[in-house]
Amino acid sequence: MTILVTGGAGFIGSNFVLDWLDVSDEPIINLDLLTYAGNRQNLAALEGDSRHVFVRGDIGDTELVARLLEEHRPRAVVNFAAESHVDRSILGPEEFIQTNIVGTFRLLEAVRGYWNDLPEGDREDFRFLHVSTDEVYGTLSPDEPAFTEQHRYEPNSPYSASKAASDHLVRSYLHTYGLPVLTTNCSNNYGPYHFPEKLIPLVIHNALAGKALPIYGDGQQVRDWLYVKDHCSAIRRVLQDGRTGETYNVGGWNEKPNLEVVETLCAILDERQPREDGRSYAEQITFVKDRPGHDRRYAIDASKIERELGWCPEETFETGIRKTVDWYLDNQVWVENVTSGAYRDWVEAQYA
Numbered sequence: 001m002t003i004l005v006t007g008g009a010g011f012i013g014s015n016f017v018l019d020w021l022d023v024s025d026e027p028i029i030n031l032d033l034l035t036y037a038g039n040r041q042n043l044a045a046l047e048g049d050s051r052h053v054f055v056r057g058d059i060g061d062t063e064l065v066a067r068l069l070e071e072h073r074p075r076a077v078v079n080f081a082a083e084s085h086v087d088r089s090i091l092g093p094e095e096f097i098q099t100n101i102v103g104t105f106r107l108l109e110a111v112r113g114y115w116n117d118l119p120e121g122d123r124e125d126f127r128f129l130h131v132s133t134d135e136v137y138g139t140l141s142p143d144e145p146a147f148t149e150q151h152r153y154e155p156n157s158p159y160s161a162s163k164a165a166s167d168h169l170v171r172s173y174l175h176t177y178g179l180p181v182l183t184t185n186c187s188n189n190y191g192p193y194h195f196p197e198k199l200i201p202l203v204i205h206n207a208l209a210g211k212a213l214p215i216y217g218d219g220q221q222v223r224d225w226l227y228v229k230d231h232c233s234a235i236r237r238v239l240q241d242g243r244t245g246e247t248y249n250v251g252g253w254n255e256k257p258n259l260e261v262v263e264t265l266c267a268i269l270d271e272r273q274p275r276e277d278g279r280s281y282a283e284q285i286t287f288v289k290d291r292p293g294h295d296r297r298y299a300i301d302a303s304k305i306e307r308e309l310g311w312c313p314e315e316t317f318e319t320g321i322r323k324t325v326d327w328y329l330d331n332q333v334w335v336e337n338v339t340s341g342a343y344r345d346w347v348e349a350q351y352a
């Protein structure tokens with residue numbers, strides 16, 4: 001038994017690979033293109049571990065994927081690979097179309113070919129699990145109920161539109177070809193190995209570097225935060241017992257306005273690593289131009305996965321955010337390594 005994971009050197013993918021091999025001995029073939037967001041250092045703990053086979057490559061390379069499937073004969077594919085940063089999708093949508101739409105399509109084609117040729121029992125047991133986002137549902141007003149799986153798709157950024165397109169393609173492979181697919185739509189993750197272009201790691205990094213903590217617009221946009229390891233456990237549950245063809249929303253019931261998240265981070269840092277001048281990191285908060293088309297509020301109704309699969313998150317925001325700050329304080333070398341020259345150019349372009 002083996003599974004093929006794509007994008008397993010990124011933030012969520014690497015947490016998933018590490019957690020999977022922590023709780024099971026089933027090997028993983030990890031296919032990742034190692035874009036700026038992919039980092040083999042995340043997987044350093046698996047160096048020399050024969051249960052983990054890393055392959056650098058593109059999900060859009062049908063020939064490569066077909067060869068890997070043929071060679072390793074996985075019982076499931078879990079697709080994390082994507083361009084994932086909304087701001088980058090606004091500055092340059094092309095790669096989002098390429099990987100998230102064309103890449104997913106080509107991956108599906110390779111998987112369909114492999115699955116078609118499997119013996120009867122293996123065909124039934126096979127699963128293609130597509131990891132998606134709550135952003136496909138668009139934005140909520142303050143009083144609207146949280147997104148259920150029935151909520152209509154209303155993506156507002158090139159990123160979320162490309163993820164929505166990939167969800168539709170996955171769905172079509174079930175209805176047209178019978179490929180046994182599962183889709184998860186998750187809210188905002190945070191935790192170890194989160195690339196410091198996203199709000200939480202960016203704020204921790206900038207705070208310690210004495211830089212501005214940029215808040216888009218009025219900072220009252222709401223996100224629903226989930227500790228990454230809880231997302232990984234949800235994916236394991238869905239892969240094991242999810243009903244074929246179903247979609248599962250995954251979230252932490254942790255709605256927070258951005259400004260509150262940043263103030264919480266500042267307060268924890270004030271406690272854990274006080275500024276030399278004795279003042280609060282909150283003094284570094286700076287309001288900047290808003291993100292174009294900025295979604296005002298996301299909230300996930302996670303009752304289906306709870307009811308059907310008995311999954312619920314282990315961390316509250318309060319426990320998860322403290323673990324996260326501690327991880328970053330203990331792993332400053334990792335942060336230094338990922339904040340390379342290319343990263344600094346991007347930050348300059350984004351916040352100019």
Ligand code: NAD
Nearest residue numbers: 007009010011012033034035037038058059081082084189
């Ligand atoms: P990430 O940007 O940290 O990692 C993406 C990984 O995919 C990287 O390792 C990158 O090298 C790899 N990759 C990119 N293009 C590729 C290609 N063409 N072929 C192979 N590998 C490629 O992203 P993440 O935050 O870990 O998100 C993983 C998945 O989860 C994405 O599909 C994202 O849409 C989804 N998701 C993310 C969040 C979140 O809060 N981060 C929430 C819900 C869903």
Ligand code: DAU
Nearest residue numbers: 084085086133134135187188197198199214215216221258
């Ligand atoms: O909801 C799930 C999504 O969460 C995932 O699908 C995406 O891959 C992931 O990147 C994340 O998207 P967001 O746009 O919500 O995450 P980000 O960390 O970029 O921003 C979180 C909020 O903070 C958002 O409202 C924008 C705001 N923000 C972000 C940055 C980087 C700021 O105010 N300042 C910043 O500098």
